[in-house]
Amino acid sequence: MTTRDETFAKVKELIDPFNKKGVALTEATRFAQDLEWDSLTVMDFVAAIEDEFDIIITMNMQAEIETVGQLIDAVEKLRDKA
């Protein structure tokens, strides 16, 4: 497994509790449209991701992240920086 695969696996694990409809996850899955998350769910989920990877995803960055793939990109980038 590459680090990206590992990150995807971890992100998937953190999405699962919020994936009420059991949507099949790929990198193209969109948080708003496919998972139908509202802003409160996003807040809880982002906090979980931040704590897991010990990073900060600012609200400015969150505005640009629409898909699982984009989130993984962001996590990878922020971890490299840390």
Add this chain to the structure above:
Amino acid sequence: MTDAGTIPEDKPVDALTGAHTADLLSKFDPLIAEREALLATGVRDPFAIVMEKVLSPTEAIINGKPTILLGTYNYMGMTFDPDVVEAGRQALTDFGSGTTGSRVLNGTYSPHKDVEEALKEFYGTSSAMVFSTGYQANLGIISTLAGKGDYIILDADSHASIYDGCWLGNAEIVRFRHNSVEDLDKRLGRLPKEAGKLVVLEGVYSMFGDIAPLPEMVAVAKKHGAMILCDEAHGMGFFGEHGRGVYEQLGCEDDIDFVVGTFSKSVGTVGGFCVSNHPKFEVLRLVCRPYVFTASLPPSVVATAATSIRKLMHAGNKRGKLWDNSRRLHKGLKDLGFKLGTEDAQSAIIAVILPDQEQAVGMWQSLLDLGLYVNMARPPATPAGTFLLRCSLCAEHRDEQVAEIIEMFAKAGRHVGCIPS
């Protein structure tokens, strides 16, 4: 997102060019439909109340009916204070109806300087800057303090004006779970050490009426080298020895760098402000866009504010009465079986939590029919997607009125079925 596949047939077509005009308001169709469905059930629109006559800080005529006001934030009941009204009348005569100008051009009259003096006396600070509204005070101060490369760290339940202040500026925005000291600590710890940081807190959070654990939060913010702004919109007038706010009551006066507040609650008029002891504070007058690029408050408004603020410095009796009222209402509603936003009366806001829009609107309507006005609040303004009836008390509510209010809640609650009969 909008479904791109459906093009409404009645979309206007320009006769000459044949071009379609995308209706920019169609994004609000779901909200329009939701409101129409709600109003079709026969309830009055909770967001379109008209006060035909205002009899006192606690009573108005709505729909031809005398109604007790329990949703005005008029905490100290200063709106009809004879000295306050007279100060406004005099300023109207002496200075006219408005300034037609910015504070930094032709819009600073002596009453504007005087209200800033009154604020400095009230807060014991070296500087005070008055804005045209409380919303603009947050918008201006937050967006100006935190620039590119700086970080704003805010509570998730922050007021819209704080969020909008963040979006107006160029700083990086980080939020933490409501009132969680641990969450704030963790997030601050992950930010670059050398970066400028502004932690934004509120003394009282206006939806549930809960207060912030300021001493713990201030300690954490200081540990990480952040400056602190505290919004005391709902705390001014009746928290702390001088009525400065929750931060005074909890002993954080030396640690808060900027206090933001409003004239539209305890002070009883309209306007916003920021007070501070920062030695360079005055420069903000030149660089804060929501301060510079708008007209200043009418002289009558600032004159009423100055008089009211100075009276609030000696309003110990009113403070005591307000706290009594708040505790009595909280206990009364709790005893009836309502679910409330806080375990005990932490502020002058008592929030009644209802499970859904139907019950919230039903209760709201029943109370209005009985002669009581409260605020209805719904997502996205509310935390955790809750529907609330928000009650805010006034020092001028009489004991009989508080008893009457509890009685009306009992009747309405049984009628709608949200408390046991």
